[in-house]
Each structure stands twice: as C-alpha cells, then as structure tokens.
Amino acid sequence: MNIEYEIFKKSKIDYNKLTKYGFKKDNDNYIYETNILNNTMKCLINIKGDKINGTIIDLTTDLEYTNFRLNDITGEFASSVKNAYQDLLNDIKEKCTTKELFIMPQSNRITNLIKEKYNISPEFLWEDYPDFGIFRNPNNQKWFGLIMNIDKNKLNKKSTGNVDVINIKLDNEVNDFLKIKGIYPAYHMNKKYWITITLDDTLTDNEIINLVIKSYDNINKNK
Numbered sequence: 001m002n003i004e005y006e007i008f009k010k011s012k013i014d015y016n017k018l019t020k021y022g023f024k025k026d027n028d029n030y031i032y033e034t035n036i037l038n039n040t041m042k043c044l045i046n047i048k049g050d051k052i053n054g055t056i057i058d059l060t061t062d063l064e065y066t067n068f069r070l071n072d073i074t075g076e077f078a079s080s081v082k083n084a085y086q087d088l089l090n091d092i093k094e095k096c097t098t099k100e101l102f103i104m105p106q107s108n109r110i111t112n113l114i115k116e117k118y119n120i121s122p123e124f125l126w127e128d129y130p131d132f133g134i135f136r137n138p139n140n141q142k143w144f145g146l147i148m149n150i151d152k153n154k155l156n157k158k159s160t161g162n163v164d165v166i167n168i169k170l171d172n173e174v175n176d177f178l179k180i181k182g183i184y185p186a187y188h189m190n191k192k193y194w195i196t197i198t199l200d201d202t203l204t205d206n207e208i209i210n211l212v213i214k215s216y217d218n219i220n221k222n223k
Contacts (some may be wrong), residue, residue: 003069003082004052007089011097012108013047018096023047032092036084041065043088050105056085103131103149104164106199106208113209114145118216122147131164135212137219144169144219145212147199148187155184155196164199166208168215177211 015030023030023045032045042057058065067075068082100108101122114120114135122133135145146167152159167189170177177183177195182202186194197208 003086004054004089007086007093008052008097009103010100011093012100012105013050014096014098018047021092021096023096034088035059036088037080041081041084043085045088045092052089054085054089056081101133102147102164102199103162104199106201106205107147107164107166109205110166110199110208110212111147113205114212117209117213137216139220142219144215146189150187154187155198165196166199166212167194167196168211169194169218170211170214171218173214 018030018032019025021032022034023032025031028048030047033042035042036056040059042059044055044057046053046055056065056068057063065081067073067078068085070078073079073082101111102108111122111133120135120138122135124130124133126132129148131149133147134143135147136142137144147164148167149162149164152161152163155163155165165184165187167186171193174185174191174193174195178185180203182198182200184196184198185191187196189196195211197203197211199208
C-alpha cells in the first residue's frame with residue numbers, strides 16, 4: 001500500500017514551508033527525521049520533486065520496520081505504527097502543502113492554462129470518480145475536455161500504475177495524432193472523434209494546450 005501517495009495526492013509541496021517544518025535540504029532532497037510511539041520508532045521522510053518516501057526504523061533493533069505497509073494488518077502494534085505514521089504525514093500535508101484539483105502536476109498546469117485562456121474551471125460531476133473533471137464550453141454546454149486518473153493498462157496493456165489523462169475532440173484529425181507518442185484512442189469516449197493524451201510530460205504543456213484549443217474550437221463551431 002502506498003500510504004504516501006494516497007495522503008499527498010492532489011497536494012503541491014511548498015518547499016519553503018518544508019524547511020520551516022524542520023526538513024533539511026540535501027542537494028535535491030528534503031529530509032525529515034522524528035521519533036514516534038514514545039521514541040521506540042524513528043521516521044525518516046524523504047521528499048524529492050513530487051516523490052515522497054518514508055522509512056520507519058525500530059530503535060530497539062535498528063532494523064527497518066515494514067509490517068505497517070501490509071494491506072491486511074491484523075496486529076495491534078502494526079496498526080499503531082501505521083496510525084502514528086499517517087498522523088505525521090497528514091500533519092506535514094496540512095502545514096507544508098497547498099491543495100490541487102488533480103493528482104499529476106501537468107494536469108494542474110493544463111487546468112491553469114485553460115482557466116487563463118477561457119476563464120473555465122473543471123466540474124467534478126461524479127461522487128464515485130472524484131479525480132474526473134470536465135471542461136464545458138459555456139456557449140453550448142458541450143464538453144471540450146475531460147481529465148481523468150486511470151490505470152495505464154487501459155491505454156497500453158504493457159503498462160501499469162495510474163496516470164492522469166485528458167480526452168479532447170479533434171473530429172476528422174484523430175488518426176493523424178494517434179501516431180504521436182503519448183496520444184491514444186479515446187478512453188471511454190467516441191474513438192472516431194476523440195483522443196486521450198497522457199498528462200505525464202510526454203507532451204509539453206504548449207503542445208497539449210494547442211490541442212485543447214482545437215477541441216474548444218471544434219465544440220464551439222457546433223453550438
């Protein structure tokens with residue numbers, strides 16, 4: 001179980017606040033150490049870019065303790081370690097981050113670019129899918145974009161893990177763009193007119209926003 005990912009998703013690190021919190025900067029790494037559970041366990045938190053990793057050391061043995069990461073914890077001690085670790089991470093999140101609308105950095109940058117150009121913010125319509133946000137053309141209420149967080153194997157059977165993507169409408173140009181790395185047949189939408197783009201920096205922000213503009217224009221002319 002990736003505890004760090006679940007707690008810090010949709011959060012943007014404020015590095016100035018990290019140092020005030022007590023993190024020590026070592027090249028590109030921010031490192032924090034503290035003891036929990038009456039000084040019986042030591043937590044080591046390492047933040048580099050948007051990657052957050054944590055290690056717990058049992059101070060009675062000086063060995064790494066990992067049982068708190070099991071999906072099905074049955075022991076009381078492992079549960080207490082997990083709870084204390086989560087409390088620490090949530091405290092860091094509250095004091096050292098700002099809330100983001102989407103999980104991946106490029107998704108939030110593209111959202112900001114759409115806001116700057118069209119003054120349109122995403123709408124989150126589904127309680128069961130809180131990471132899905134639509135962008136709607138105000139002239140006709142039609143969608144011109146949909147950002148989702150999905151499993152990569154929905155796009156490529158050889159890939160695993162989650163990724164943010166954006167669906168946009170290109171009408172008759174779809175086949176031309178499917179030759180580009182990072183662009184796939186539309187996930188969960190009409191593949192004849194829509195494409196899916198991964199928001200993992202495979203394409204630049206400028207390349208993606210230009211395609212978003214195409215989508216907006218395609219929707220707008222059909223108002």
